[in-house]
Amino acid sequence: MARVAFLGLGVMGFPMAGHLAAKGHEVTVWNRTGSKAEAWVARHGGKAAPSAREAAAGADFVMACVGNDDDLRQVCTGPDGAFAGMAAGAIFVDHTTVSAQVTREMAEAAAAAGLGFVDAPVSGGQAGAENGVLSIMCGGDQAQYDAAEPVMTAYGRTVKRIGDSGAGQLAKMVNQICIAGLVQGLAEALHFAEKAGLDGAAVVEVIQGGAAGSWQMVNRHKTMLENRFDFGFAVDWMRKDLGICLDTADQIGASLPGTALIDQYYKDVQRMGGGRWDTSSLIARLRVMDKG
Numbered sequence: 001m002a003r004v005a006f007l008g009l010g011v012m013g014f015p016m017a018g019h020l021a022a023k024g025h026e027v028t029v030w031n032r033t034g035s036k037a038e039a040w041v042a043r044h045g046g047k048a049a050p051s052a053r054e055a056a057a058g059a060d061f062v063m064a065c066v067g068n069d070d071d072l073r074q075v076c077t078g079p080d081g082a083f084a085g086m087a088a089g090a091i092f093v094d095h096t097t098v099s100a101q102v103t104r105e106m107a108e109a110a111a112a113a114g115l116g117f118v119d120a121p122v123s124g125g126q127a128g129a130e131n132g133v134l135s136i137m138c139g140g141d142q143a144q145y146d147a148a149e150p151v152m153t154a155y156g157r158t159v160k161r162i163g164d165s166g167a168g169q170l171a172k173m174v175n176q177i178c179i180a181g182l183v184q185g186l187a188e189a190l191h192f193a194e195k196a197g198l199d200g201a202a203v204v205e206v207i208q209g210g211a212a213g214s215w216q217m218v219n220r221h222k223t224m225l226e227n228r229f230d231f232g233f234a235v236d237w238m239r240k241d242l243g244i245c246l247d248t249a250d251q252i253g254a255s256l257p258g259t260a261l262i263d264q265y266y267k268d269v270q271r272m273g274g275g276r277w278d279t280s281s282l283i284a285r286l287r288v289m290d291k292g
């Protein structure tokens with residue numbers, strides 16, 4: 001069993017850190033808002049530290065799941081950041097969805113300090129984190145990945161190294177590009193079914209096992225038909241992720257015309273007050289458009 005620090009106890013981090021404790025790892029948590037760390041310790045035991053630096057001291061692995069590029073920088077290299085507390089040879093594992101650029105920056109800073117760094121963004125949402133069945137796509141040095149992989153299996157069902165530093169984040173971008181198109185397609189299909197006077201659930205029952213089937217169709221059609229959007233990944237986070245995808249696409253010369261358009265549709269959903277709705281809320285935008 002390892003000594004593990006976990007930084008960032010949000011929707012994802014809280015249950016992920018819980019799985020580490022359940023597997024018998026010695027876990028120290030830190031959260032910017034201290035009350036969440038206290039709640040975590042009350043539920044799972046372990047210890048809470050007053051800063052990322054102190055949480056990281058003495059840990060073999062430091063896992064993080066915070067918000068965006070700037071948040072990751074602060075948590076790693078800020079004045080009270082983890083790198084300042086980590087012992088030589090310890091490995092930082094980043095589960096945040098961020099750019100490949102900040103990942104490489106942090107990996108270089110880690111290497112200069114004698115530390116390891118693995119980028120390890122996750123897919124599977126809140127339910128995946130709570131049930132310990134996340135997909136984790138990783139980038140970094142092979143030996144560092146090999147050391148971290150058994151720890152990540154506490155909450156990851158599929159854990160795989162894709163390539164060097166940043167490759168995990170690039171794989172996560174591929175995932176988000178797929179999701180954007182899938183959800184827009186499903187939203188249009190269900191909206192069309194409604195307008196045509198069909199029973200959407202009955203249609204899905206027939207087609208979900210065929211070529212049009214998807215995880216989104218199986219897991220989200222019911223709530224989309226009910227106009228309920230409080231299931232996991234928020235539109236605000238999706239726009240952050242699509243922004244990263246579109247910036248990266250510009251840098252590498254890849255065309256993402258559909259993704260760029262769907263990003264604008266998500267912007268409309270934010271304007272409708274849906275920043276915290278889940279990503280399947282694209283159908284709400286279509287309903288509003290067709291009313292007017």
Ligand code: NAP
Pocket residue numbers: 008009010011012013031032033036065066067068070071072074075095096097098122123124125126232233234237
């Ligand atoms: P969340 O519930 O909003 O939690 C964010 C966590 O990061 C909180 O613990 C927050 O601390 C902390 N944080 C943010 N900025 C910070 C900073 N500057 N310094 C220190 N701590 C900071 O978000 P989440 O849903 O868990 O998502 C976390 C990451 O996972 C994001 O990158 C997201 O894109 C990615 N992700 C999310 C999902 C999902 O379904 N939710 C799925 C896959 C990937 P406070 O409590 O103090 O605010």
